[in-house]
Amino acid sequence: MTKVDPITFAVVRNRLISIANGMIETAAHCGVSSFLSTIMDCSFAILDKDAGIISQSEKGILLFLSSSSPATRSCIDYIGKKNIGPGDVIVSTVPEFTGNHTSDAVLFTPIFFRNTLFGYTTSKAHWQDVGAKNTYPTDATNIYEEGLRIPPAKLFQGGKLQPAILDIIKWNSRAPEQVWGDIQAQIAGCHFGEKQVNELLEKYGIETIDACVEEMYDHSERLTRLAIEKIADGTWIAEDFMDSNGIDLDTPIIIKVAVTVKGSNITIDFTGSDPEQRGPMNGLWVTTLSAARMAVKALTNPELPANEGSNRPVTVIAPKGCVYNAGPAAPTFLCGNVASTILELINKALYAVLPERIPASSGGDVCGMGFFGVDIGTGKQWATLSSAAIGNGADFLSDGDNGTVHHSIAGSAGGSGGSIELTESTFPLVIESYQLVQDSGGAGKNRGGLGSRMQIRLLSPATLFAFIEKGKAPHWGVDGGKEGLRNYSVVQPKDGNEFEVLKTSGMQLHSGTIVSATAGGGGGYGNPLERDPEKVRRDVINGYISEERARLDYGVVVDPQSFEIDKAATRRLRSSLLRDGSTAK
Amino acid sequence: MRRLAVDTGGTFTDVVYIDDDTMRIIVDKVPTTPSDLGKGVLEAIRKINIDVSGVALFIHGTTAGLNTIAQRTGVKVGLITTQGFTDILEMTKSSRKDVYNYLWKKPEPLVPRYLRRGVRERTRYTGEITERLDEKEVKEVVGKLKEAGVESIAVCLLHSYTNPENERKIGEIINEVWPGVSVSLSHQVAREVGENTRANTTIISAYMGKAFTGYVSRLSDNLKDMGFRGQLLVLGPSGVLGIEAAREKPLCSLSSGPVGGAAGAAYLARLCGVKNVVTMDVGGTSFDVSIIKDGVNIERHESELMGYPVFNAGIEILSIGAGGGSIARVDSAGLLTVGPESAGASPGPMAYGLGGKEPTVTDAALVNGLIDPDYFLGGEVRLNLELATRGVSDIADKLGISLNKAADGILAVARNNMTTATIEILIGQGYDPRDFAIMAFGGGGGIFAGAIARDMSISRVIVPPDPGVFCARGILTMNLVHTYAQAYARSMDRMVIRELDDVYQLMETSALETLIAEGMSEDKIEYNRYLDMGYQGQYYYIETPVPGGELQEGAKKEIGGSFERLHETRYGHRIEAPLTTTGVRLKATGKIKDMPVPEIKKGKEISRNALKKKRKVYFDGSFLDTQIYERNKLICGNTIAGPAIIEEPFHTTVVMPGQILNVDQLGNLTIHTGGA
Structure with missing residues (x-):
């Protein structure tokens, strides 16, 4: 293999990363649904000829990102590498292959350079509707209720559209035009990448680029191994639970991980987690693998761009038939929520040995809810996600961020899509308010970030779906920090009593119904009695915490009028709280 | 003049x-x-x-x-917004930047929460006011902000871009109850859709205005x-x-200096008949890059300012922390990094002898002979080679390589950061670097440009006259420009062309008034109209040119056609969907008398006093005997083969081995790299 000089290597490496970023920008720019354009519920990547990941976009859904390689590989295996030629565009929505629910379609194109296969440009994007029993089924009991499964198929062959495949997609969607518009955007993103990579190949030659890619992998692997070596050897375990499987709403799902660090290798083992569920809270192997790899990357070299090399030291074990590795007939529509739990479960296990890299629990979930229906004003099918922003966990350095997105979707704008004004002008709803929730951040020496509440009033009848997790499972603090507020949503019918919802599917709501989504806060770090009273006072002034919680959690007495600290009372209160141990661990 | x-x-x-x-x-x-x-x-x-x-x-x-x-030295700003939305500043742009880093933090909002006050009111995106303002409540809120000691009030209500009535009214009430306090209304600062960006823009304006x-x-x-x-x-x-x-x-x-450089480069490029240029401005702390396509600077409407999103239409500049003062370090994994931290002007590079403790790019350039210790800033600052050597050898020891290899490595890493940024901005716009020439300026542009061009297969580097103060020179080539933007959400088939025409007329009248007041005569004024357009459902728009003068019904078809062509060129496909508009834009230009660029003497021979001396300079692994020239003694028609160095008081141009330099009539140095 050619040895590349370090400068060519650096240039090619950075170029490959920026091409992946250009791919997602291109797709977002021509996407026609909010899922693709504003929320960026998608991901783009460049793969090598064995579908190993060379580079991936730094925006979008990170969990998708890390799974694009195994997902594309299984589609290639299905079709057969030999059968893929220039100008083909291949698409699939089979969860077993894609690692995602039926709505998240994998679409990829091969990169041929002078008739030699170099690799692939691949994408995942959320299609607005794929004809499930309803747009977002959270109570499906088998895969057949979850909509169209397109086995890996050529939408374009040799550059020619295959109308039958497109027709099948359109005929099975409640929103055919939006889906076709977004597919074209996905293709535009992949073609952009294909063209740019080809120019790179033209300029440097395939041997040099291959050598650069190999060096990219080796370089990432070296740095990942160095970072793993710094973690104390041993097995670190954690246990937590997920709220419910979508059907048995009162039965938690136990999840377990054992992380074994040995030298420069790390093994993530989910053995002992509950078995596959009868509701759609089932994880798929592809995403379990990717989420575990992503967790390791975030804890070792977050600044490094992700590629195949950083995966090499990581072994993942999830026994077949467990909730993290469900079988092909299992309902999996909420597999994204399941995968999201992996990041913080691993954090929980490794906090003991990596406190400088790990914050307390965040809101822990994408806090997903949304609506679909036919707009009575325009007669058009619409669908949107309207999640509120969660708080992040505090860490040893500082307070958690207020109102942000979960790590698993860090490059996405979250369900609010980045703009109230845009949401209101696109969908038949009014956002009555969107505020941080006082006292929602877990108390601590460093405070957890605040969650938020979004109040939505419907202007048209609509169907509500919600897939909120961490409505019961704790937003844990670390080192004596307290829990943050849980996630939940409340439906207030126009006439009738309000009620709480965590997961629901196909709930018909009248125009005028108000739904308020509350996204919880992050956990705190350290004993709140050790928080600088001046910081507590500022939090009271800013309304991040109430004067009452300042007293009860932090032992700081702040005058509600003058906002002055009563120093003597504070001293007394703090020492008595410390004595009782009512706050401290 | x-x-x-x-x-x-x-x-x-x-x-x-x-x-x-x-x-x-x-x-x-x-x-x-x-x-x-x-x-x-x-x-x-x-x-x-x-x-x-x-x-x-x-x-x-x-x-x-x-x-x-x-430096966070602005005034204390209070924000008045629609009740229920006082936290939009902290939330609606919720995606994270450093995506894998759990510890990444958003920037603190410029207005703390207790100074953000909501008032009951509501305007819909259609412009309909569904809840009127309560004057009494507004007065109370203003009173509270006054009590809290704010010096400036920013007002940003939801959907004020479509109907600013409530916002305007709040402005009036503030003037009435607190005359003299400075007020920024979002629809006046930036009449565009997107509450978070509009609020931040308004707040920044209020914050720094005074x-x-x-x-x-x-x-x-x-x-x-x-x-x-x-x-x-x-x-x-x-x-x-x-x-x-x-x-x-x-x-x-x-947008300060770098914009002047970009504009000056476009001016010069047009004079020289060069169409596509990527500008590289290497200063002490930053590297600024911009694109000129077909002789025109590429512009953008939205940008980010220290982490805050703002609407501020203008020339697009990408700035990264790489320059002469960038500090070189070796990290724990043995990786050499350069910048973004800079030693600035004080203490500056170690060679300044002002107490700098870490080696910089300038120190590395000095060690390898690229710059002359006695001719830095024309000799105003004497560089201390010994100090520079001490710093670079520390890096060399850590890497286990020779002193000169280390210095070369520092320059290479700095250069690579620059190359990456350049490639990113070019590719982001869908351009092929090989179709561009580099124009290099700033104190260090000429040191790097030849090598960057080689790395990027760019065939030509132009070093303009006075590159060390090129931004200031560029400023003198700029025209009076006023830009106007207004949100304008319409579906193309239902859009009334008269209404659109009225919007442009109003903008042009206002522009005319402003330009006349600035001493411009009407015949020197030019208007460029644009419509932000997309297919229905798209969030991003393409700025589509609109014909000038009174618009007729047929213009719709013309504009729609232009949009679809642009979409196809950029993304490779058209979509069968209705067209929509999101915003109206106008750029009004008042032409200031062209700045002349003097021509220099012509001839073939290099005059004897242009060749200053010879010194050993380190190129690609070894020291080569290198001719050193004084730029101001070179004349049009001179040709110099690399390795060579052209010095002038505020700038150094390096011609790499194998490259050829020509001097043209306007005094530009053009390096031909032999690439592409």
Whole structure:
């Protein structure tokens, strides 16, 4: 293999990363649904000829990102590498292959350079509707209720559209035009990448680029191994639970991980987690693998761009038939929520040995809810996600961020899509308010970030779906920090009593119904009695915490009028709280 | 006409004086005076010793506004917004930047939560007001903000871009109950969709407004005291503007010097008949890159300012932390990194001998012979080779390589950061670097450009005259420009062309008034109209040109056709979907008399006194005997083969081995790399 000089290597490496970023920008720019354009519920990547990941976009859904390689590989295996030629565009929505629910379609194109296969440009994007029993089924009991499964198929062959495949997609969607518009955007993103990579190949030659890619992998692997070596050897375990499987709403799902660090290798083992569920809270192997790899990357070299090399030291074990590795007939529509739990479960296990890299629990979930229906004003099918922003966990350095997105979707704008004004002008709803929730951040020496509440009033009848997790499972603090507020949503019918919802599917709501989504806060770090009273006072002034919680959690007495600290009372209160141990661990 | 430009940068304040009639040009620089920027400006003018009273045009690029934000020295701002939305600043742009880093933090909002107050009111996106303002409540809120000691009030209500009535009313109430307090209304600052960006833009304007207008007024007075009687103009994001307009829109001053360089480069490129240029401005702390396509600067509407999103239409500049002062370090994994931390002007590179403890790019260039210790800033600053060597050898020890290899590595890493940024901005726009020429300036542009061009297969590098003060020179080539934007959400088939025409007419009337007040005559004014367009459902738009004059019904088809062509060119496909518009834009340009660029003497032979000396310079692994030339002695027609170095007081141009340099009529140095 050619040895590349370090400068060519650096240039090619950075170029490959920026091409992946250009791919997602291109797709977002021509996407026609909010899922693709504003929320960026998608991901783009460049793969090598064995579908190993060379580079991936730094925006979008990170969990998708890390799974694009195994997902594309299984589609290639299905079709057969030999059968893929220039100008083909291949698409699939089979969860077993894609690692995602039926709505998240994998679409990829091969990169041929002078008739030699170099690799692939691949994408995942959320299609607005794929004809499930309803747009977002959270109570499906088998895969057949979850909509169209397109086995890996050529939408374009040799550059020619295959109308039958497109027709099948359109005929099975409640929103055919939006889906076709977004597919074209996905293709535009992949073609952009294909063209740019080809120019790179033209300029440097395939041997040099291959050598650069190999060096990219080796370089990432070296740095990942160095970072793993710094973690104390041993097995670190954690246990937590997920709220419910979508059907048995009162039965938690136990999840377990054992992380074994040995030298420069790390093994993530989910053995002992509950078995596959009868509701759609089932994880798929592809995403379990990717989420575990992503967790390791975030804890070792977050600044490094992700590629195949950083995966090499990581072994993942999830026994077949467990909730993290469900079988092909299992309902999996909420597999994204399941995968999201992996990041913080691993954090929980490794906090003991990596406190400088790990914050307390965040809101822990994408806090997903949304609506679909036919707009009575325009007669058009619409669908949107309207999640509120969660708080992040505090860490040893500082307070958690207020109102942000979960790590698993860090490059996405979250369900609010980045703009109230845009949401209101696109969908038949009014956002009555969107505020941080006082006292929602877990108390601590460093405070957890605040969650938020979004109040939505419907202007048209609509169907509500919600897939909120961490409505019961704790937003844990670390080192004596307290829990943050849980996630939940409340439906207030126009006439009738309000009620709480965590997961629901196909709930018909009248125009005028108000739904308020509350996204919880992050956990705190350290004993709140050790928080600088001046910081507590500022939090009271800013309304991040109430004067009452300042007293009860932090032992700081702040005058509600003058906002002055009563120093003597504070001293007394703090020492008595410390004595009782009512706050401290 | 006699023109004067002063460009205040992070490290130096540059001055350029041009007399059109005699073609006399004076350039110089003085250290920037951070505590009182105006002082440096006046010093620079004094230093070149000209008759200020004869100057007709004084154009100033300043970082006064930018510094206010960077150093958090703005006024205490209160925000009034729609009740229920006081936290939008902290939330709606919720995606994270450093995506894998769990510890990444958003920037603190510029207005703390207790100074963000909601009032009951509601305007829909259609413009319908569904809840009227409660005057009493507004008065109470203003009273509370006053009590809290705010000095400026920003108002940003939901959907005020479509119907600003409630916002305007709040403005009136504030004036009534608290006359004299400064007020920024979002629909006046940026009438665009997107509450978070609009609110941030309004707040930044309120935050820095006072410091900036104070600065401009003081400068204006000081100039008068010096005898200046001409017109004072301020550098804006895509042109220059009068101080009245600048006071009204202080935000426009936030694009400083680099914009001048980009504009000057476009001007020069047009003169030389070069269509596509990527500009590289290498300063002490930053590397700024911009694109010129078909002779025109690429612009953008939205940008990010220290982590805050803002609407501020103008020339697109990508800036990264890489320059002469960038610090070199070896990380724990043995990886050499350069920048973004900079030693700045003080202590500066170790070679300055001002107490710098870490080696910088300048130190590395000195060690390898690329710059002359006795001719830095024309000899004003003497560089200490021994100190530089000490710093670089420390890096060499850590890496286990030779001193010169280490210095070369530092330069290579810095250069690679620059190359990456350049590739990113070009590819982001869908351009192929090989279709571009590099124009290099700033103190260090010429040191890197030849090598960058080689890395990127770019065939040509142009080093313009006075590259060390090129931004200041560029400012003098800029026209008066005022941009207008207004949200305009319509579906194309239902859009009434008369209504659109009215919007343009109104904008053009307002532009005309402003430009006339700035001394422009009507025949020198040019309007460029654009419509932000997309397919239904798309969030991003394409700025589509719109014909001028009175618009007829047929214009719809023409504009729609242009949009679809642009979409196809950019993304490769058209979509069968209705077309929609999101915004109306106008750029009004008042043409200032072209700045002449003097021609230099012609000939073939290199004059004997142009060749200063020979020294050993380290290139690609070994020391080569290298000819050193004095730029100002070179004449048009001269050709020099690399390795060679061309020196001038504020700049050094490196010609790599194998590259050929030509001098043209306008005094440009053009390096032919032999690539692509």
